Amino acid sequence: xxxxxxxxxxxxxxxxxxxxxxxxxxxxxxxxxxxxxxxxxxxxxxxxxxxxxxxxxxxxxxxxxxxxxxxxxxxxxxxxxxxxxxxxxxxxxxxxxxxxxxxxxxxxxxxxxxxxxxxxxxxxxxxxxxxxxxxxxxxxxxxxxxxxxxxxxxxxxxxxxxxxxxxxxxxxxxxxxxxxxxxxxxxxxxxxxxxxxxxxxxxxxxxxxxxxxxxxxxxxxxxxxxxxxxxxxxxxxxxxxxxxxxxxxxxxxxxxxxxxxxxxxxxxxxxxxxxxxxxxxxxxxxxxxxxxxxxxxxxxxxxxxxxxxxxxxxxxxxxxxxxxxxxxxxxxxxxxxxxxxxxxxxxxxxxxxxxxxxxxxxxxxxxxxxxxxxxxxxxxxxxxxxxxxxxxxxxxxxxxxxxxxxxxxxxxxxxxxxxxxxxxxxxxxxxxxxxxxxxxxxxxxxxxxxxxxxxxxxxxxxxxxxxxxxxxxxxxxxxxxxxxxxxxx
Amino acid sequence: xxxxxxxxxxxxxxxxxxxxxxxxxxxxxxxxxxxxxxxxxxxxxxxxxxxxxxxxxxxxxxxxxxxxxxxxxxxxxxxxxxxxxxxxxxxxxxxxxxxxxxxxxxxxxxxxxxxxxxxxxxxxxxxxxxxxxxxxxxxxxxxxxxxxxxxxxxxxxxxxxxxxxxxxxxxxxxxxxxxxxxxxxxxxxxxxxxxxxxxxxxxxxxxxxxxxxxxxxxxxxxxxxxxxxxxxxxxxxxxxxxxxxxxxxxxxxxxxxxxxxxxxxxxxxxxxxxxxxxxxxxxxxxxxxxxxxxxxxxxxxxxxxxxxxxxxxxxxxxxxxxxxxxxxxxxxxxxxxxxxxxxxxxxxxxxxxxxxxxxxxxxxxxxxxxxxxxxxxxxxxxxxxxxxxxxxxxxxxxxxxxxxx
Numbered sequence: 001x002x003x004x005x006x007x008x009x010x011x012x013x014x015x016x017x018x019x020x021x022x023x024x025x026x027x028x029x030x031x032x033x034x035x036x037x038x039x040x041x042x043x044x045x046x047x048x049x050x051x052x053x054x055x056x057x058x059x060x061x062x063x064x065x066x067x068x069x070x071x072x073x074x075x076x077x078x079x080x081x082x083x084x085x086x087x088x089x090x091x092x093x094x095x096x097x098x099x100x101x102x103x104x105x106x107x108x109x110x111x112x113x114x115x116x117x118x119x120x121x122x123x124x125x126x127x128x129x130x131x132x133x134x135x136x137x138x139x140x141x142x143x144x145x146x147x148x149x150x151x152x153x154x155x156x157x158x159x160x161x162x163x164x165x166x167x168x169x170x171x172x173x174x175x176x177x178x179x180x181x182x183x184x185x186x187x188x189x190x191x192x193x194x195x196x197x198x199x200x201x202x203x204x205x206x207x208x209x210x211x212x213x214x215x216x217x218x219x220x221x222x223x224x225x226x227x228x229x230x231x232x233x234x235x236x237x238x239x240x241x242x243x244x245x246x247x248x249x250x251x252x253x254x255x256x257x258x259x260x261x262x263x264x265x266x267x268x269x270x271x272x273x274x275x276x277x278x279x280x281x282x283x284x285x286x287x288x289x290x291x292x293x294x295x296x297x298x299x300x301x302x303x304x305x306x307x308x309x310x311x312x313x314x315x316x317x318x319x320x321x322x323x324x325x326x327x328x329x330x331x332x333x334x335x336x337x338x339x340x341x342x343x344x345x346x347x348x349x350x351x352x353x354x355x356x357x358x359x360x361x362x363x364x365x366x367x368x369x370x371x372x373x374x375x376x377x378x379x380x381x382x383x384x385x386x387x388x389x390x391x392x393x394x395x396x397x398x399x400x401x402x403x404x405x406x407x408x409x410x411x412x413x414x415x416x417x418x419x420x421x422x423x424x425x426x427x428x429x430x431x432x433x434x435x436x437x438x439x440x441x442x443x444x445x446x447x448x449x450x451x452x453x454x455x456x457x458x459x460x461x462x463x464x465x466x467x468x469x470x471x472x473x474x475x476x477x478x479x480x481x482x483x484x485x486x487x488x489x
Numbered sequence: 490x491x492x493x494x495x496x497x498x499x500x501x502x503x504x505x506x507x508x509x510x511x512x513x514x515x516x517x518x519x520x521x522x523x524x525x526x527x528x529x530x531x532x533x534x535x536x537x538x539x540x541x542x543x544x545x546x547x548x549x550x551x552x553x554x555x556x557x558x559x560x561x562x563x564x565x566x567x568x569x570x571x572x573x574x575x576x577x578x579x580x581x582x583x584x585x586x587x588x589x590x591x592x593x594x595x596x597x598x599x600x601x602x603x604x605x606x607x608x609x610x611x612x613x614x615x616x617x618x619x620x621x622x623x624x625x626x627x628x629x630x631x632x633x634x635x636x637x638x639x640x641x642x643x644x645x646x647x648x649x650x651x652x653x654x655x656x657x658x659x660x661x662x663x664x665x666x667x668x669x670x671x672x673x674x675x676x677x678x679x680x681x682x683x684x685x686x687x688x689x690x691x692x693x694x695x696x697x698x699x700x701x702x703x704x705x706x707x708x709x710x711x712x713x714x715x716x717x718x719x720x721x722x723x724x725x726x727x728x729x730x731x732x733x734x735x736x737x738x739x740x741x742x743x744x745x746x747x748x749x750x751x752x753x754x755x756x757x758x759x760x761x762x763x764x765x766x767x768x769x770x771x772x773x774x775x776x777x778x779x780x781x782x783x784x785x786x787x788x789x790x791x792x793x794x795x796x797x798x799x800x801x802x803x804x805x806x807x808x809x810x811x812x813x814x815x816x817x818x819x820x821x822x823x824x825x826x827x828x829x830x831x832x833x834x835x836x837x838x839x840x841x842x843x844x845x846x847x848x849x850x851x852x853x854x855x856x857x858x859x860x861x862x863x864x865x866x867x868x869x870x871x872x873x874x875x876x877x878x879x880x881x882x883x884x885x886x887x888x889x890x891x892x893x894x
Contacts, residue, residue, distance in 0.1 A: 355553060423594070425564070427590035
């Protein structure tokens with residue numbers, strides 16, 4: 001009991017700085033609280049080691065899989081105290097001396113109890129088929145490879161560095177987090193802004209082959225900056241507040257005619273209002289987040305893309321002023337089920353951009369989704385499925401999960417939403433702009449063979465409001481099929 | 490009593506509203522092109538765009554604007570600089586497109602308008618009078634009127650409102666608009682010689698205004714074929730071959746009207762072929778020449794420009810006029826022009842009316858490159874042209890028919 005409890009405790013303490021979602025109780029597979037870690041901490045011979053491990057590769061923040069450990073952790077606040085954080089003794093550890101190497105579940109170097117560095121890698125192969133692709137390019141393969149390290153120093157500083165092996169902007173995470181105190185922690189470097197639980201969920205714990213359109217396009221993603229964060233009121237409330245150089249990778253553009261948000265302030269509040277109630281509702285979590293960015297004059301960098309990246313709305317409209325995002329999020333994971341939903345609204349001011357040099361109504365983009373999953377093989381969703389109850393080749397078939405998501409992404413201007421009958425225009429100075437929207441239904445099956453292998457199948461139907469702006473002019477409905485294989489440690 | 494009062498007030502307001510709606514809906518393109526009225530057009534352009542428009546007047550970059558005429562405001566139109574010799578930053582020549590940013594948007598049924606800055610015409614009225622005369626002679630031509638133009642509430646001077654040659658114009662004048670329309674762009678002195686099998690030279694000269702997305706072969710092969718046939722060596726089949734690809738009689742008629750108008754910058758002008766558009770009906774190989782931009786008409790104010798002046802230079806006209814029936818057609822149209830000009834003093838009245846419409850506004854036009862005295866003198870000159878030209882042309886026709894020319 002002491003062992004597992006201590007492991008969980010330490011896991012929780014160390015993981016929080018890593019991931020916003022985790023801090024918010026939404027959190028993630030990338031942290032010490034990941035289901036993999038948690039399982040190892042409880043069951044395996046590396047329980048103490050696992051308790052010191054960090055995160056999945058691609059995000060400093062969260063994943064849906066870690067909430068259960070957090071919930072347990074939060075139900076026992078006194079376990080949060082560093083003084084009771086004693087990892088279990090491990091005979092092998094004593095034999096190894098001050099410097100030790102581990103290979104399972106992933107390569108790791110430890111120097112005494114003060115330094116730990118883990119090595120992570122992931123390979124993703126994806127095959128897409130879509131009506132949006134030309135007949136000669138009906139199917140294409142995508143491959144992504146990512147490597148990284150993550151670790152802890154002196155038990156109060158955690159860090160993570162990761163990058164893709166290809167691409168013109170390969171760096172993904174590069175940050176340190178000072179987390180001595182639960183109520184006030186400080187993070188700096190390159191990491192994701194605290195907006196959107198979906199965007200801040202690592203790929204390991206994604207329920208679908210692609211993130212929601214709202215997260216992919218409207219959430220900011222990662223940027224350089226700093227952030228204070230913590231949990232207060234006996235973990236009843238989580239907060240994050242930070243300043244960033246820009247408004248995130250998702251809004252970036254290489255087009256010099258387009259502008260993206262400059263200096264950005266971001267904050268988020270989350271709460272598990274029922275966390276003290278011992279019921280299936282304990283896991284229920286809600287959150288609200290906001291960002292505000294300076295926006296220079298130019299054409300907006302925000303554009304609408306289908307699930308597989310085809311343009312269906314290209315902003316031809318001048319913006320000037322501020323770009324603001326607000327989001328509401330909800331997550332609930334009773335047993336093998338999960339329910340997750342978000343609403344994100346992004347507005348861009350257009351000060352002095354009318355033909356009379358006055359302000360136009362802001363451009364508005366809204367996105368929402370509702371998704372649900374069910375683990376057919378009985379795993380508890382909040383603990384994650386990366387550790388199947390019966391892994392493949394160990395007497396089982398792994399974990400199998402079904403998933404459904406309905407979502408919509410809409411672009412326009414406030415004047416257009418106020419007067420829907422008025423014809424939209426592509427004029428860069430139009431008050432009622434020509435908008436568009438994409439409503440998407442995704443049905444998926446996820447197979448977790450073991451902690452290293454994950455396979456996803458997605459069938460996606462997209463419905464464009466204005467197909468003339470879509471990838472296949474005149475065709476409003478698009479079908480996509482995606483197979484995604486992920487290997488990693 | 491109080492209720493009755495309310496009813497009366499409401500009824501009155503309803504009548505006023507109905508009247509306003511009726512007034513708004515009563516506006517037509519015919520009102521806009523009413524040459525007896527000096528229109529007022531206001532453009533609203535973002536100050537940054539306007540600065541760019543003036544700075545880059547040599548480019549065809551479009552900028553968004555709103556256009557106001559009477560009680561109608563058209564939002565999200567595009568405006569760009571236009572013209573060749575008339576382009577300048579002081580008094581912008583402008584093309585207004587109503588459907589560039591808003592698909593299907595029309596203004597009085599029009600998809601575009603030209604605001605002609607009259608930069609090269611001290612009289613301000615040549616273009617309008619010439620086009621009116623084309624219309625009088627039954628030749629498809631743009632409707633035109635005059636306007637005071639304001640941009641961001643600053644007076645820009647007198648402009649000609651010119652009906653652009655676009656699919657709506659084609660439907661009005663030719664009763665169909667699904668064919669291929671090209672605007673000719675002057676590059677050098679070209680009298681219609683064959684420029685080879687390669688399509689590139691024709692692509693340079695003819696800009697497609699419809700079917701822009703079609704292949705070069707579809708767009709330019711018929712034009713290349715036209716000039717190949719015009720320059721065909723075999724006299725025995727020349728006319729048959731040319732008439733397969735050109736409405737020859739329409740061409741002769743057009744040249745005759747131009748010559749009557751002493752046009753210096755038209756099909757047989759001083760700078761070789763210029764200022765026309767070419768149209769080919771869908772499913773047909775026969776092409777038409779359409780007149781465009783006639784602000785150099787009536788340049789020879791003495792009215793004594795010979796009816797065969799420079800006509801030998803143009804390959805097509807030179808070969809066509811060798812046929813007796815086409816020559817006679819040419820003379821007949823010239824004769825009809827002279828008659829139509831003097832009938833009810835039409836030509837002089839047209840000049841007088843247009844001059845009276847624009848005079849006051851022209852005097853206030855500080856952006857025009859001419860003095861008010863030059864304007865007055867030019868109007869007087871045009872009146873002289875109207876008086877002298879018919880008799881001179883009739884004399885020339887008589888001489889031509891007698892075989893002395």
